[in-house]
Amino acid sequence: MSTSAFDIAAIGDGLAFAAALGDLDAALESSAVVVSAPPGTGKTTLVPPVLANRSTGRVIVTQPRRVAARAAARRLAQLDGSAVGTRIGFTVRGERQVASDTRIEFVTAGVLLRRLLSDPGLDGVDAVILDEVHERALETDLLIGLLGEVRELRDDLALVAMSATLDAEKVAAVIGADAAPAPIVTQTVPQHPLEERWAPSPAPRLDERGVTRGFLDHVAGVAASAGLDLFRADPDADVLVFAPGAREVSEIARRIQQISDEVDVRELHGQMPAAAQDAVIRGRSVHEPPRIMVTTSLAESSLTVPGVRLVVDTCLSRYPQRDAARGMSGLVTGPTSRASAVQRAGRATRLGPGTVIRCVDERTFAAAPARPTPEIATTDLTDAALLLAxxxxxxxxxxxxxxxxxxxxxxxxxxxxxxxxAIDDDGRATAEGHELARVPADPRLGRALRDGSALVGARFAAEVVALLSGEARIADGDIGSALVAMRNGRTPDSRSWTQEVTRLLRSAPAAPAGPTAPTTDDVGLVVALAFPDRIARRVDRSAHGATFLLASGTRAGVSGPLADAEWLAVADVSRAQGRAAGGTGAVIRAGAAISEEQVEQAAGHLITDRTEADFVDGRVIARRERRVGAIVRSSVPVRAQAGDGGHDAVRRAIEQKGLGVFTWSDAADELRRRLALLHRELGAPWPDVSDAALLDDLDTWLGPELDSLASGAPAARIDLTPALRRLLPWPAASELDALVPERLEVPSGSRVRVVYPPLDDPAARPVVAVKLQECFGWAETPRLVGGRVPVLFHLLSPAGRPLAVTDDLASFWSGPYAQVRAEMRGRYPKHPWPEDPWDAVPTRHTKSRAGRE
Structure with a gap:
């Protein structure tokens, strides 16, 4: 490997971060460093060669996006005077320009994660730089954790975390060693003036379908008008417009071009071919017309677009969000965080004074979240969980x-x-899991590639998986039609899709060849292999579309050609409102028709043929059902019997309906409350009797009763007291009455019932309601559960009305009793109200009757 030094002075000429190199050198003595500096200061350009000059091994620099990794490598190679792929190279999905003697390699975070699995020690690597940590991308967060373990074995591996806006102290604490935080290198530069303008839209930004057409019209009009004004004053300036996603980028760009043909309107987003992305970020020559570039958050912080003096911001972002209730993840559009908006605005002031026009009012901007939510908190974690396993x-x-x-x-x-x-019951990766992790795709798509190769052939499976794993738009949500368009080269994404197919084929298993000529009818099979829980059956049809029930139990709407299918294999379903969702709250974004035969091939583990039960008017009604997950394929009434699946069917029905199907007797309710208090105070071996715990263990405590219900007994006649007693732990059960007695003897000799707290009020106390006169002279408040829980006394009048509530009887007799006596002895003269309750004889009777005893 070439060890010739980089010329730091030449590379850093004119870069603000050059002033911080002394601090960086000193900090690197600790091997872990946090670097915080504004965008455009040159940290991504300068820090890698500084680390390379301190070592003989390779320096790896991660970027959150492929376009940023390529751009950073080309920029540094240009300043170094070397060709990309020699001293400085890059590796991104589908593209690699690296030589054996490459000193600095820019990669995406995902590439480094996969590399760690095959090379946990990072042989030949002396330093890793994690750039743009503030974006809190899931893969970067995972790298921080994994590299922390690598550094425990390799104290020679340097780690640098860099960002423009960073919670530096938090990151420093995590990546530091020996309980000491990593040193922080901060570089601030005088900011060029930024003029803020506000241009709220008369039309709403969002409705149930997403970004509104009226808002897109407004943004395009603002960008075109302000851009033309800028170009007249400064012909060398460019405009950068931020939109939430690729669709909005294209819509705004098209509208701007319709407004004015005097400018060069360019798009910049992750779905574009690499060459088109690179052409935008390289800038323009003096002979080219001014540019209005419409981009996603891709240009927010991880790369620099030269020449920008005006930023127009929709103040909208698209981010992943998990819908736990429906068991699905998807991209949602919402307000951009204020921190991200500041990053966007900073693109206008890199070289001089600039302007940002935000297409909202100041109140709406102030109400936006302060920071973006870390991706780890909102996104699907399947791929991450497999990698960690x-x-x-x-x-x-x-x-x-x-x-x-x-x-x-x-x-x-x-x-x-x-x-x-992919994992065993303990969460450890199986051999199959390790195999899936080697496929450069989501584990579910890895399964589709592996199993689909045997059913439809490796190339066909790879073609479908490449389409699903890419960022290409799927017109009308029809994956089959999109595949045909890709094959015919009719889309801008065809070239990158072809490259992805080739890459996936290298990971496809050496399985027997599938059908020689699979057709688009087989697309659904491959999709279903990846997402068997999203196999869906149509349950309703209307003029506007159809409603489908997914195997997972979610209902989702769809319009267009997919609405005509009886069965669908769904690749993408997300939250949505409006006509397309059919009132379900979810919409199918991408899918393919599938036959019932293919359903059985792809989702055999979800297919059941068994008795199912339900409670109707307190009795069990049973049916024999064939299902695919939550989808009922056929249903026939049957007579439930304990020995013919009825027991299990009743158990499942109770698990679904809850314990409310039973009528709880006073005895059963009291026993459950007593056990709940013991579990809360003592824990094991006393059982958890919450609803969740009882429903999880029905066979243990309710087994005979399940058989009775299956045989026709009504739920109202089931006595749950003996069932709960089956949960009593032996030999500890012999202490039940001593620890939580049903009744408590008071000084008068009465045995008064103890009312134990309800399960949903853990702060409540056991209560004894007793006439005040029965407790005269009682100084020591009784305590239950081995002295842990004091009893709360409701001291009653002779008529049974509360006079006082206390868990300190001694204090009551010495204080508040005098006031109670003054108020009550005239009202109840036949009952004793002694001046000194300590010497009085406790009684439950009147004075005359007490005197005769």
Whole structure:
């Protein structure tokens, strides 16, 4: 490997970050550093060669996006005077320009994650730089955790986390070593003046279908008008317009071009071919017309677009969001965080004074979130969970992450992986899981490639998977038609799709050849192999579309040609409102027709043929049902019997309906409350009797009763008291009455019932309601559960009305009792109200009757 030094002075000439190189050199003595500097200061250009000059191995620099990795490599190679792919190279999905002696390699975070699985020690690598950490992309967050473990074994590996806007102290604490935070290098530069303008739209920005046409018209008009004014004053300036997604980019660009043909309107988003992206970020020559560039958040911080002096911001972003209730993830459009909006505006002031026009009013802007939500908190975690399982840290156990994985999202991801056979019951990766992790795609798509190769042939499976894993738009949501268009080269994405197919074929298993001529009718099979829980059956049809029920239980609407299918294999379903959603709250964005035979091929593990039960008027009604997950294929009434699947059917019905199907007797309710208090105070071996715990363990405590219900017994006649007693732990059960007695003896000799707190009020106390006169002289308040829980006394009048509530009887007799006596002895003269309750004889009777006893 070439070890000739980089000329830092030449590379850093004119870059603001050059002033911080002394601080950087000093900080690098600790091997872990946090760098925080504004966009355009040159940190991405200068820090990598500085690290390369300190080592003989390779320096890897991660970027969140492919276009940024390519652009950074080309910029640094240009300043170095070398060709890309020699001293400086890059590796992104589908493209690699690296030589054996490359010193600095720019990669996407995903590329480095996959590389770590095959080379956990990063042999030959001396430093890793994680750029744009502030974006909180999931893959970058994972790299922080994994590289922390690598550095425990390799104290010679330098790690630098860089960002424009960064919670530096938090990152420094996580990547530091020996309980000491990493040093922070901060470089600030005088900001060029920024003029802020506000141009709120008369039309709403969003409706149930997404970004409105009226708002797109408004943004295009603002950009065209302000751009033309700018170009007259400064012909060398360009305009950058931020939109939430690729569709809006194209719509705004088309509208601007219709307004004015005097400018060069360019699009910039992740779905464009690499060459077209690179052409935009290279800038323009003096002979080319002014440009209005419409982009997604891609240009927000991870790359620099030269010449921009005006930014027009929709103040909208598109980000992943998990809908736990429907078990699906998707991209949603919402307000841009204020931190991201500041990043966008900063693109106008890199070289001099600039202007930002925000297409909202100041109040709407102030109401936006302060920072973007970390992707780890909102996105589908299936791929991440498989990677961590292969790494040996299931669920991220033991890793130092900036934020933990949300429990609900992680649980769903692990469920998917178990269904794929990728992890075992303990969350460890299986051999199949390691195989799927080597496929450069989501694990579900990896399964489709692997299993689909045997059914339809490797090339056909790879073609469908490449289409699903890419960013190409699928017209009308019809994957089959989109595949035909790709094959015929009729879309701008055909070239990148072809490259992805070739890449996937290298990962396809050496399976027996499938059909020699698969057709578009087989597209649905490959889709279903990836997403068997999204197989869907049409349940309703209207003039506006159709409603489908997914195997997962979600209902979703669809319009267009897919509405005519009886069965669909769905690749993309997301939250939405309006006519297309058919009132379901979800819409199918991409799918393909599938036959019932293909359903059985792809989702055999979801197919059941069994008795199902329901409670109608308190009795079990049973049917024999054939299902694909939640989809009922056929249903026939049957007589439920305990020995013919009826027991299991009743159990499932109770799990679905809840314990409210039963009538709880006072005895059963009291026993459950007593057990709940013991579990809350003592824990094991006393059982958890919450609804969730009882429903999870029905066979243990309710087994005989399930058989009775299956045989026709009404739920109202089921006595739950003996059923709950089956949960009593032996031999500890012999202490039940001593720890939580049903009744408590008071000084008068009465045995008064103890009312235990309800399950939904854990702060409540056991209560004894007793006449005040029965407790005269009682100083020590009784305590239950081995002295842990004091009893709360409701001291009653002779008529049974509350006079006082206390858990400190001694204090009551010495204080408040005197006031109670003054108020009550005239009202109840036949009952004793002694001046000194300590010497009085406790009684439940009147004074005359007490005197005769």
């Amino acid at each position: 292969c790494w040996g840290a299931p669920g991220g156990a033991g890793l130092c992450l900036l934020d933990p994985m949300p429990a609900d999202n992680l649980r769903d991801a692990l469920s998917v992986l178990r269904g794929l056979g």
